[in-house]
Amino acid sequence: QVQLVESGGGLVQPGGSLRLSCAASGFPISSSILRWYRQAPGKERELVASIGTSDSSTTYADSVKGRFTISRDNTKNTVYLQMNSLKPEDAAVYNCHTSLFLTTYWGQGTQVTLSS
Secondary structure, rough: OOEEEEOOOOEEEEOOOEEEEEEEEEEOOOOOOOEEEEEOOOOOOEEEEEEEOOOOOOEEOOOOOOEEEEHHHHHHHHEEEEOOOOOOHHOEEEEEEEEEEEEEOOOEEEEEEOOO
C-alpha cells in the first residue's frame, strides 16, 4: 500500500528555516518523481519543488528558488524540503505527491505557519 507521510511543519519566524520530511512506503522513491505542493487559504495549490529519479533533476517554483532545496534519501525512502529564509507568503499546508502507474498519491499535509 502506497503511503506518504509528511512531518516537520510548525510555527517559525520570518527569516527562519524548517525542514519538511515525506516518508514514503509501498514503493521505492528512487524510481519515482516526488513533488512538494503547497496551498494557502484562498489560494490555488502551487507546485513548489520536484525531484526526479536522478539527484540532479530538480525543479523549483520561481517563488522559492534559492531558498528551498528538495532532496532525497533513498536508504530512508524519504524526501525532504529544506526551507530557508522563510517569508510570510510561504505559510501554507505542504503536501507530498507522487504518481505511480497513472494513480496519484498525496500525503495528509503538514502546516507551515509564519509568526508575525
